[in-house]
Amino acid sequence: MSATVKTPTKVVVCPSCSTKNRVPAAADGAPRCGNCQNPLPWVVDTSDADFAAVVDESTIPVLVDVWAPWCGPCRMVSPALEQLATELAGRLKLVKVNADEAPEVSRRFEVQAIPTLVLMHRAQVVDKQVGAAPAPALRTWLTEHLPKEGAEPSPGNASSSEDDRR
Numbered sequence: 001m002s003a004t005v006k007t008p009t010k011v012v013v014c015p016s017c018s019t020k021n022r023v024p025a026a027a028d029g030a031p032r033c034g035n036c037q038n039p040l041p042w043v044v045d046t047s048d049a050d051f052a053a054v055v056d057e058s059t060i061p062v063l064v065d066v067w068a069p070w071c072g073p074c075r076m077v078s079p080a081l082e083q084l085a086t087e088l089a090g091r092l093k094l095v096k097v098n099a100d101e102a103p104e105v106s107r108r109f110e111v112q113a114i115p116t117l118v119l120m121h122r123a124q125v126v127d128k129q130v131g132a133a134p135a136p137a138l139r140t141w142l143t144e145h146l147p148k149e150g151a152e153p154s155p156g157n158a159s160s161s162e163d164d165r166r
Helices: 051-056 072-087 103-108 135-145
Strands: 009-013 020-024 042-046 062-067 093-098 116-121 124-130
Touching (some): 072 135
Parallel strands (some): 062 093
Antiparallel strands (some): 009 020
16 A cells, blocks of 8 residues: 655746636646636645655656755745746746755755756656756756647646635
8 A cells, every 4th residue: 555645735826817826736737727727837845755746746847956945056046946937837847855854855866966956757857957057047958958838748737726716
């Protein structure tokens, strides 16, 4: 019998229509706004306990950001990564892993310096980058490795509008 890990949900405001949506950490496809159906940015914090459910089972590419709160370069690159997650909504899931709290994930990716960025698709490492980089360089690196828009699997119903729950 396998243990099921319950992953949390996060409220995400749609950048297109400002509707609040509940987005689970793990789901099939990519989250879409329950109101306007536009893709939502998918930014998730994870740990050793739920990493497999959040990352390995994702059907869209995942950017794993291994960071630490005391790391200056990590704090500098984080806003750029979150902006890219918004720009690439529906095509990319950003998963943030605190290296101090997730030693198994750090070992899995042989993290020796942070920030370490690991781009994955269907549980396979596509590419890895160590160290901070400016937003334009990160954008270029990601878009070179992501499937072209429209080439990814069709999005699932990974979110629901707060309005739908009333």
